[in-house]
Amino acid sequence: MTGRPEKASLAFPDETLVERLAQPAVLTAWLAQIENAPPTRAQDPTLARRRAGLLRALGRLEDAARAYAELKTVEGDRLAALLTGTATGTAEETGPTRFVRLKGVLSAAEQQRLWNRVEADDARFDQARIGQTDKARLNPDRRRSATLADDAPVREWFLPRIEELIERERVLERLCMAPFPVAMRELQITRHLDGGFYRMHRDTGLPGDPAASRILTYVYYFHRTPRRFSGGDLLMFDHGPDGRRAETLEFTRFHPEHDTLMFFPSHRLHAVAPVTLDGDDPSDARWTVNGWLHTS
């Protein structure tokens, strides 16, 4: 064989067992086992529910929604609605996280504006830190990416677009969040190159942290097409019964598709799976414009 050696599997450095179990190859093998079960066992409600969960964890969201609907249970209907963006009523603090995902968001001219900005000579990216302001630290075991914070040339047109979309697409209503006075808007441009990731976290920090007033997270994804990197999925973890920890290892996976925009409540646990990319050309990276709206 010629050419580059195969990259090792997409892995967090010194990954935990939970992270290893979340790898697509592991989930796919598990799903195949269920789908190849004898027909008598395929009717088993526990297996059918597990199958729907695996489809969701693999990012096959339409298939997952169908599988949940076929369960013909109250929970199944609720999860199908959550995945198709038609959930109504109170959002549970336990279980899967509600989200709004919009596709085909920016015009070609707006996309070009982003590319021009990230390629500009004065666009200086810093290694992403963890924690807020004066206490923010580099922690390459938890997060590897680079950010351009508060970039004025993008802020001035991007934030109004975000707020217009929140309004037009009824984002708060769909997330079951009450309208809130927007006290502050954060925006950053983030680049994940080869080996980039962000381990499980919430965006709100601890009480007293300036991040504690973040309430709505937005992430706009863009990349060169065809996509040059693999991995980099957004994993949105289900919350356990105490509403705090993701103890069930159930989650929804979102592929970072070009020109899609995600919204979710900032306090919910999520992660960016490791990115693999041949070479170090920044244009080939996993790019986002992401940020937070704060309440007062």
Ligand SMILES: O=C(O)CCC(=O)C(=O)O
């Ligand atoms: O890029 C993503 O998908 C999410 C980024 C994220 O979680 C963050 O910057 O806090």
Ligand SMILES: [Fe+2]
């Ligand atoms: Fe985050």
